[in-house]
Amino acid sequence: MDRAIIEQLEPAVDRLKAAVAGLSREDLLAFPVPGTWSIQQIVIHVADSDLIIGDRIRRMIAEDRPLLMNADENLWIKNLFPEEQLIDDALALMKVHRRQLARVLRKLPDAAFDRVGIHSSRGVVSVGWFVEALNTHLDHHVKFIDQKRKLLGKPILGKPRS
Numbered sequence: 307m308d309r310a311i312i313e314q315l316e317p318a319v320d321r322l323k324a325a326v327a328g329l330s331r332e333d334l335l336a337f338p339v340p341g342t343w344s345i346q347q348i349v350i351h352v353a354d355s356d357l358i359i360g361d362r363i364r365r366m367i368a369e370d371r372p373l374l375m376n377a378d379e380n381l382w383i384k385n386l387f388p389e390e391q392l393i394d395d396a397l398a399l400m401k402v403h404r405r406q407l408a409r410v411l412r413k414l415p416d417a418a419f420d421r422v423g424i425h426s427s428r429g430v431v432s433v434g435w436f437v438e439a440l441n442t443h444l445d446h447h448v449k450f451i452d453q454k455r456k457l458l459g460k461p462i463l464g465k466p467r468s
Contacts, residue, residue, distance in 0.1 A: 315404040373424050
């Protein structure tokens with residue numbers, strides 16, 4: 307794993323923040339693509355996933371080959387009231403969470419990124435794999451937000467994301 311990714315963890319949250327900038331509550335809760343999540347649900351999902359991934363990383367660092375249970379994202383959206391949560395709180399939580407996690411990751415020797423856990427659906431996964439997943443997951447969902455913004459007639463702010 308390229309350790310430079312550690313320095314990208316916290317600033318990546320700014321990409322998500324820019325993706326939702328200027329949207330009204332109505333925009334956030336809209337379903338411009340029927341059968342998919344709203345922008346609100348996407349942001350809350352990304353924030354929840356960050357905390358789950360952070361827990362997995364910490365457990366792989368601290369424990370030997372921990373069992374990492376799968377989280378059913380659709381059940382989280384269905385049962386955890388994402389529409390009642392505040393985007394600003396979710397973004398602030400992500401920023402602080404990633405800052406704290408980066409402090410831990412910077413202290414680790416290179417070999418620690420090869421430590422593994424046993425994921426209930428993916429099998430053997432490593433600390434390094436999950437560290438990289440934090441940003442790829444966020445960017446994956448920012449693309450969906452950009453698509454929904456376009457369908458809502460809202461400009462994509464900042465530089466275009468591919």
